[in-house]
Amino acid sequence: MSARVWRLLVVVLAGAVAGCAEDASQMRFAQNADIAKPVHRKARAVVEKTLEEHFGTPLDSVAWLKLPVNYGKTEGKVKSVDGQSLVVDFNAETSDLESLKSPELNRSGLLFTSGANQGKSFLLADYDASEQSLETLTALESVPAEGDQFVVAGQNLRHGRKLYARHCQHCHGINGDGDGTTAKYLNPRPRDYRLGIFKFTSTNKDTKASRDDLKRILSQGIPGTYMPAFVPMLKENELTVLIEYVRWLAMRGELEVQLLKDLKNDYAADRVKKEAQESKASTSEIEKQIAKQLEEYVANPTEGLAAFIETVTGDMVLAWEGAETAGTVIMPPVPRVPDTAESRERGKALFVKTDGGKCINCHGPTGRGNGFQTEDFQKNDATGGFFEKRGLHDSWGEQIKPRDLTRGIYRGGRRPIDIYRRISQGIKGTPMPPVAATVKPEQIWDLVNYVLSVPFESASPKAAKTNSVAGQPSEHGNAN
Amino acid sequence: MRKFWCAFFVFWPIVAIIYSLISSLVPSLGWWFPGASVTELGQRIDNLFYLILYIVTTVFVGTQIAMGYVLWRASHSKDERAWFSHGSHSLEVIWSVVPSVILLFLALYQMDVWALFRVQAYFPKEAREAPVAEVTARQFEWRIRYPAPGKKLQLKPQPDDLYDVNDLHVPINRPVMIQLRSGDVQHSFFLPHLRVKQDAIPGQIIPIWFKAEKLGIFDLTCAELCGWGHYKMRAQLSAEREVEYEAYLKKLQADQNYDGHAIPSAVAKKDE
Ligand SMILES: [Cu+2]
Secondary structure, eight states: OOHHHHHHHHHHHHHHHTTOSOOGGGOOOOOOHHHHTTBOHHHHHHHHHHHHHHHEETTEEOOOTTSSOOOOEEEEEEEEEETTEEEEEEOSOHHHHHTTOTTTTTTOEEEEOSSTTTTOEEEEEEEETTTTEEEESSOOSSOOOTTOEEEEEOHHHHHHHHHHHHHTHHHHOTTSSSOOTTGGGOSSOOOOGGGOOOSSOSBOTTSOOOHHHHHHHHHHOOTTSSOOOOTTTSOHHHHHHHHHHHHHHHHHHHHHHHHHHHHHHHSBTTHHHHHHHHHOOOHHHHHHHHHHHHHHHHHOTTTSHHHHHHHHHHHHHHHHHHTTSGGGBOOOSSOOOOOOHHHHHHHHHHHHOTTTTOHHHHHOTTSSSOOGGGGSEEEOTTTSSEEEEESEEOTTSOEEOOOOGGGOOOTTOSSHHHHHHHHHHOOTTSSOOOOTTTSOHHHHHHHHHHHHHHHHHTTOTTHHHHTTTTTOTHHHHHHO | OHHHHHHHHHHHHHHHHHHHHHHHHHHHHTOSTTOSOSSHHHHHHHHHHHHHHHHHHHHHHHHHHHHHHHHHHHHHOSSOOOOOOTTOHHHHHHHHHHHHHHHHHHHHHTHHHHHHHHOGGGSOHHHHHSOOEEEEEETTEEEEEEOOTTSOOOSSOOTTOEEEESEEEEESSSOEEEEEEESSSOEEEEEGGGTEEEEEOTTOOEEEEEOOOSOEEEEEEEOSOOSTTGGGOOEEEEEEOHHHHHHHHHHHHHHHTOOSSOOOHHHHHHHO
């Protein structure tokens, strides 16, 4: 064949193979622009560096063991010590060992569970599968002895990261900011995890979403939004690792927000300008001063950055782990009040009472989601002023509509217990308030019965009577 | 070079024969996606495919052999002149009428299968009268609405309807009908193992019936590129015994009425 034909062949083959490799250059965690904006750029750089250190990059994530994330672990023990590197023996399944191959293992956490280093964790720098030897990024504090047990964490994170990139990232974004490439076409917008808030939970109003809550959303989807159900496409273990990855992203976002907000106090973006006006010092001097202050802040072991991170992560552990304890899950103290016409009437009376449940203020007199609050200017807690646009807003600053209850679409689930929890504890991150403090459980059940009857109310005025048997708890027993 | 062209035209019919033999054998051996049909109607649809495959193979092999023969003969005799048939009335009638007869035969032969598959009046009566579920395709999932046990599916949602997503349960060995809808764009309801494929069209309610004759969990996928998340519409059809099907509906009902207190004991045990 002529050289031209060969050349053509090479071009065609190259074209066929191109695009197969992961484009690593595009994958990076972008900073939370909204919150970073009023912060001085040097302080922003500190935040970026801190996050990189504790979370890594999207393709090289760090299993930071301080966080309440189940990173997945492989147990092992030390066989011998050779200078900086340890020869080890993993007692894991072969499939797990496969995922431990270098360089994927880099920056996984290594936690000693026995011996002189017990309880200490280190980041891994290198793992040699053929030699079964590994090296830590920072020097070990004491020399481990033969037989010392340890765990290596991070498999879930890597597995979850891959699944997230394939199934979630195009909407929820690389860093979980809800601003992926397809997000702009969606209404409502995909969730931004970085506040650490998820709307539809079973936990009480002050608690985070539990793993079960996230799992329910992943497997059932959210009707009325673009969040689809991922079961049966994703298997049980895939859901598990995805949930851990999403929690990890949420915690990363939370830490970022906290750090930026904290640094804003001392390192506001307009500080240079302000000080220059006040003290008549040159801007370069002030910049130098800021750099020096920041350096001290980062270096200070007791009152500086490290201490702040310690506090924030401590709070996060409490908050996220708290959601996993049985006590925080809302269980109605009394069974559902029988779904009778009378109960619905009582529910309706509460619904429209302006000094009771106050449902009417937002959801409107007939539950259409057109209460007067949707036409009013609302207070913005973040700024202390009012929102620019009329209507209700959520914690993400998006305009939202109260649910139109006549449509029969229940984003957080249509079971009576789901509606009970929504009414009792409110919806996190939205103006939907918890009413548990003022409304009795029986009354909440009346409200539930009424809300569930709204879609059928207008269709036939007698519906309340004919359908009243359908949802009664007492029917459960007969059904079997 | 003459020999080459003779061989060339004889080579392809041999490939075609081997190919059609393989393709008629492998599905029954389970070698080929998606295996033998799980429904009788699907088997009949397959048979139509095979009938067409055999006709096409026969015609293809015949014409190739004829061309090979002509070339072979021409390459052996330098004296024989070619016969030009252009304008031959009888030949044109033959090659118009023969394919027409074949096409007409196919059109008539498939009519009952088509009617059974597509025309609602020919659906089995028990399926037509009691649709088991309404399936709504939407970006990117299948939302399913069942009537409460013992009740009939209504056009509009009822207070006691039961809901599930991405998992359509049907009883085996009895014809069942579902109502197919779309919540947004065009999708396609595809059960490859049952040879059922039907577009879901916004604004329309399209009935589909089938009779699963095998227990199992079969793929339910979307066969119409409906957006970036098209691949996510991978659901399943659970074909199960009548008792299991009823238990499933009862469990859905119990789940859906769950108030944190009343889990019927029988269902709770099945869960564990
Ligand atoms: Cu589709």
